Amino acid sequence: MDTPYWQGVPVITFALGTWQIKRWKWKLDLIEKLKQRTSAEPIDLPSDLDELKDKEYYRMKVKGKFLYEKEFLIGPRSLIINGEAISEKGGGVFSRKTSSGYYVITPFKLEDRDLVIMINRGWIPKCNRSTYKMGNKITDFIEVIGIIRGTEKRPPFIPNNVSTKGVWHYRDLDAMAKIAEAEPVYIELLAEYDTPQGPIGGQTKVALRNEHFSYIITWYSLFACTSYMWFRQFVQKLPLI
CATH class of the missing domain: 1.20.58 (Methane Monooxygenase Hydroxylase; Chain G, domain 1)
Known part of the structure; x- marks a missing residue:
């Protein structure tokens, strides 16, 4: 048998x-x-930027001013509330349609160093894609705290970025830094740094x-x-x- x-x-x-x-x-x-x-308590930007490779998800404090003329969008991305994507939570007060949008990435000139980094100011709905630059702007030097993030590999089935056309689907820090004339340093603002009629901050997914x-x-x-x-x-x- x-x-x-x-x-x-x-x-x-x-x-x-x-x-x-x-x-x-x-x-x-x-x-x-x-x-x-x-x-954890926010850290300062180290003098050696290579140290940031081991600091992903730490909070970092920086002071400077936004360079709005060079900002750009990454997306489409889901809105994140309290560390969790709205689409994964079933929508709540947001429908799946309105929870789709873009992250606003704005270069940030530091006050105490001749250095420009990139800051994810937050999320905007897809319908605001053509008008987001008309929102309120902070022109003075400001101290902000954000979550340090590293570069991102292209996810499966996601198109390639087309930097020459300003099309960004995923976070390629080296390529983004060249366009923004900045260092490949990127933080995501905490939710308390929302600006009136501006992007919704706190776009760091931490709920695994x-x-x-x-x-x-x-x-x-x-x-x-x-x-x-x-x-x-x-x-x-x-x-x-």
């Missing part, structure tokens, strides 16, 4: 369940790390989905079922049905 094709399934499902335990612990550690970094525990239950349940079937057929020599 041929060996049933499923006899290796108990081993496979047990291995997958064990792997999901490791992934679950990794995700819990990542969530805790993000929580600690985004709630963690479904690994349910995967653990699924794989170990399959392991238990198939192990019983294996024991019944090969040890007890009983038919499966």
Whole structure:
């Protein structure tokens, strides 16, 4: 009698369940790390910008003035409220249509250094794409706090950026810096820096989905079922049905 094709399934499902335990612990550690970094005291911009490579999600404090004439948009992007994308929360008071829009990226000239960085001032709805530059502007030097973010690889199925036409779908800091005549340093303003009739700040996603525990239950349940079937057929020599 041929060996049933499923006899290796108990081993496979047990291995997958064990792997999901490791992934679950990794995700819990990542969530805790993000929580600690985004709630820590703001740091100052280091003199060596390479130090920022290990500082993603930390809060950073800078003082300077916005260069509105060089700002541009990234999108389309979902509106983020309290660290979670509106489209993932089901919309709330925002429909899926109105929660689609763009991030406003504005170069920021530092007061104490001959340096320009880039700041994500926040989110605007798609309908404001052609009029966002008409909003209120802060022309004086201002101190702001934002979340440090690194560059972003092109997500699957997302078109390439076309910098020459001002089309930005994802965060390519080096390419953005060339267009903005800035350093590849990028922060996302906290929500308290909203301006009247301006972009909605706080566009840092920190709410991570963690479904690994349910995967653990699924794989170990399959392991238990198939192990019983294996024991019944090969040890007890009983038919499966």
